[in-house]
Amino acid sequence: MDIPRHWRLRKQRYALVGEVCDNCDAKLFPPRDICPDCGEEAKTLYSFSGHGEVYSYTTVYDPPVGFEESAPYTVAIVKLDEGPLVTAQLTDLEEKEVEIGMPVEMVTRKLRSATDERGMLVYGYKFRPILNASLV
Amino acid sequence: MKEVVIAGVGQTPVGEHYDISLRELAYKAVEAARADAGGLHPQALYVGNMLAATLSRQGHLGTLIADFCGMTGIEASAIEGAGASGGLALRMGYLAVASGAVDTAIVVGVEKLTDQTVSNVNAAIATTTDADYEAEQGLTLTALAALLMRRYMHEFDVPQGAFGGFPITAHANGATNPNAMYQRAINPDAYLKAGMVSDPLNMFDIAPNADGAAVILLTRPEILPSKFSHPLVQITGSSVATDTLALHDRPQPLSLHAARVSIESACQQAGVSVGDIDLFELYDAYSIYPPLILEAAGLAEAGQGWQWAQNGQISLQGELPVATFGGLKARGNPGGATGVYQIVEAALQLRSQAGKNQVLDAKTALVQSLGGAASTAVTHVLQTNN
Numbered sequence: 001m002d003i004p005r006h007w008r009l010r011k012q013r014y015a016l017v018g019e020v021c022d023n024c025d026a027k028l029f030p031p032r033d034i035c036p037d038c039g040e041e042a043k044t045l046y047s048f049s050g051h052g053e054v055y056s057y058t059t060v061y062d063p064p065v066g067f068e069e070s071a072p073y074t075v076a077i078v079k080l081d082e083g084p085l086v087t088a089q090l091t092d093l094e095e096k097e098v099e100i101g102m103p104v105e106m107v108t109r110k111l112r113s114a115t116d117e118r119g120m121l122v123y124g125y126k127f128r129p130i131l132n133a134s135l136v
Numbered sequence: 137m138k139e140v141v142i143a144g145v146g147q148t149p150v151g152e153h154y155d156i157s158l159r160e161l162a163y164k165a166v167e168a169a170r171a172d173a174g175g176l177h178p179q180a181l182y183v184g185n186m187l188a189a190t191l192s193r194q195g196h197l198g199t200l201i202a203d204f205c206g207m208t209g210i211e212a213s214a215i216e217g218a219g220a221s222g223g224l225a226l227r228m229g230y231l232a233v234a235s236g237a238v239d240t241a242i243v244v245g246v247e248k249l250t251d252q253t254v255s256n257v258n259a260a261i262a263t264t265t266d267a268d269y270e271a272e273q274g275l276t277l278t279a280l281a282a283l284l285m286r287r288y289m290h291e292f293d294v295p296q297g298a299f300g301g302f303p304i305t306a307h308a309n310g311a312t313n314p315n316a317m318y319q320r321a322i323n324p325d326a327y328l329k330a331g332m333v334s335d336p337l338n339m340f341d342i343a344p345n346a347d348g349a350a351v352i353l354l355t356r357p358e359i360l361p362s363k364f365s366h367p368l369v370q371i372t373g374s375s376v377a378t379d380t381l382a383l384h385d386r387p388q389p390l391s392l393h394a395a396r397v398s399i400e401s402a403c404q405q406a407g408v409s410v411g412d413i414d415l416f417e418l419y420d421a422y423s424i425y426p427p428l429i430l431e432a433a434g435l436a437e438a439g440q441g442w443q444w445a446q447n448g449q450i451s452l453q454g455e456l457p458v459a460t461f462g463g464l465k466a467r468g469n470p471g472g473a474t475g476v477y478q479i480v481e482a483a484l485q486l487r488s489q490a491g492k493n494q495v496l497d498a499k500t501a502l503v504q505s506l507g508g509a510a511s512t513a514v515t516h517v518l519q520t521n522n
């Protein structure tokens with residue numbers, strides 16, 4: 001169930017591969033093939049640095065099926081250094097208080113547990129605080 | 137375009153109907169609307185529903201409901217646009233009658249959201265977000281609303297208590313609506329002390345998922361007998377607009393583009409300005425949306441929409457009553473049926489049949505349904521027919 005869908009998304013999930021518009025140089029993540037800024041085709045792959053800052057955040061206490069194991073978990077919209085906003089969980093927070101503007105970096109983690117008999121686990125990007133942001 | 141009027145309305149109480157199936161729920165509201173319309177026979181049926189295929193294991197709702205409600209043979213189809221499904225079904229009915237393709241259309245909004253466990257329902261509703269880039273990260277519609285609210289509070293330096301006026305007003309209005317899920321007022325103190333669900337959203341900031349069915353019968357005025365049993369309400373504006381599906385794909389997430397465009401277009405068709413509106417049935421599934429919608433409508437500057445809820449301006453006696461029968465918050469939110477409930481309620485206001493919830497001298501109503509994180513916006517203008 002859903003195996004081809006997750007396989008197709010592997011470059012985005014593991015390496016934050018989006019696109020760059022050849023016409024106006026806009027960086028796009030997730031990839032969408034048509035540049036929202038200028039309307040031209042944008043199919044050139046572009047790997048994002050994985051660095052950004054928290055744009056907004058909240059905590060999920062009532063998770064959907066498949067996410068019960070990690071609840072409660074913190075989700076955020078992250079503004080990537082290259083421009084786009086991306087939605088993801090925050091991880092490795094330990095006692096750290098999240099705030100808007102906090103610098104974060106991408107890591108790969110388990111996204112959801114198996115919900116069917118084949119026991120497929122889904123891995124992908126999450127973001128963690130850059131612990132000593134001034135040294136990066 | 138031909139003149140389109142509402143010949144009949146029907147609704148079931150909103151709540152947890154363990155004992156009533158999807159089709160029976162639809163039938164109860166259909167029966168009520170047909171009686172209200174003097175037994176008018178529709179030639180086309182449009183069903184608004186969001187999740188029956190997932191949560192009730194039933195697709196093909198157009199034919200199911202035509203069949204079960206004794207209308208086998210007529211044109212029928214189902215429309216899906218997340219929480220805006222009911223508004224979209226009305227749009228289809230409106231176009232069918234306005235174009236002259238049919239004389240009479242019936243619009244059924246029906247949804248059952250309480251049969252399954254909360255985690256199943258949350259996962260099903262999350263399919264209305266971007267499945268690959270939002271839901272797969274564990275996001276829910278509630279979390280997206282919380283992200284918007286947190287950002288709003290940060291950008292405009294607004295405290296959490298500023299949003300309380302919206303659910304408090306909705307509950308005050310729901311208290312006198314016999315069809316509302318919650319018929320109990322809440323006070324400002326209870327709001328401030330309510331437990332967090334998805335911070336900064338507390339339990340009073342979130343409308344309850346519910347079961348319900350609501351129905352509208354549309355026709356042209358000349359089809360009806362000249363001495364009809366109730367005043368006629370005309371649909372004078374109808375507009376649908378879309379935004380990006382995912383919230384993160386918007387250059388300005390706090391600016392609800394689709395909501396703004398559809399309000400402007402519907403008002404323009406009706407020849408009214410938002411200042412002429414006597415009541416506004418809007419999307420209050422989460423307390424962050426009413427201020428964003430009031431800003432999108434041009435009724436407030438960015439960051440100031442919350443001020444509408446401060447001094448009774450949105451109460452039944454206020455300058456712009458909203459959620460007049462309790463809104464999604466207190467009447468309850470039966471997904472794809474919600475947009476049709478909103479139209480039923482606005483029609484009752486304009487017919488002066490709103491009982492204890494009546495807005496005095498209501499002549500023009502604005503009604504807006506939103507789907508997802510305001511990714512689909514459907515707006516109608518209803519006016520008394522002179």
Ligand SMILES: [Zn+2]
Nearest residue numbers: 021024035038
């Ligand atoms: Zn471009």
